[in-house]
Amino acid sequence: MDKQEWPLWEVFIRSRNGLDHKHCGSLHAPDPRMALQNARDIYTRRLEGVSIWVIRADQIHASDPDAKPEMFDPAEDKIYRHPTFYKLPDEVDHM
């Protein structure tokens, strides 16, 4: 028997219409169709979702953890990028 492992897939589930798909875990499957079925069986057993995305894990490009200082730290002292310096009119209830 071929010992080749099934590829890894990352699973994203949308819990309700209108919300975003959120990453919820991963699984192994030979192809997209089976990956969706496995995701249904593993991650939506308790009514968790209304839509599933699966993405081959090797198709995801991730940032390098070692590059964290130059990637993210420069944003640390730029609080003026947050929209917290505006005075909201009272008519705007929720923002």
Place this chain on the structure above:
Amino acid sequence: MTSAHLDYLLRLADNPLILGQRLSEWCGHGPVLEEDLALANTALDLIGQARLLLTHVATLESKGRNEDQLAFLRSEREFRNWTLVELPNGDFGRTVMRNFLFSACQLHLWQALQGGPDAQLAAIAAKSLKETRYHLRHAADWVVRLGDGTGESHARMQAALDELWPYTAELFSADPVEQAAVATGLGVASASLRAPWEATVRPLLEEATLAIPAPTPFLSRGKLGVHSEHMGHLLAEMQIMQRSHPGAQW
């Protein structure tokens, strides 16, 4: 409420009950984690269908029995499931082949029953139909993959089909219990399900490059209470808790 009516409902209940018990045997033994869960999910769906139907039977017969007593305290001869569902699982290929042949039949059966005069049964059929669609899709996928897979997987699937196919004759055979249920409008003439069932399974078996065995005169009789030698062992395992600790609850 005639005994033929109850007998007919028991058949509907016992098929998912016994196949659910068989599929539970895979729990912890699946070829991969994902399939282990898929089979356990299917088993739970089937046991859920059986619970609803057994509760319905218990209410109609009004003998003070409940679903547990019907499932765990009946003897072998009192079970009305098709022989097909009590046969041992065999390998994974044979398990999915049985699920495939079974689900395809259940699909058409639930479709026919969801419009029936017994409102409770119709509701159970409608719920079960959705579950069955998924079971069929899952099983059919594997039948095609493994049938049209490697030489080894093809040979195993062909062997599974050769072994299981003769047991499907029972799914479509008429008898007095069914005729009584059909006469009152409650039941479905299973012979009328044969053509739609074949229309479902044949194209998929062809896609799986599997050869359908020639018909034989063999007719199993599980639904009449005459079971194979495997049934007693299955019931021993399924019923031991209730029989050793009557009335025990979780």
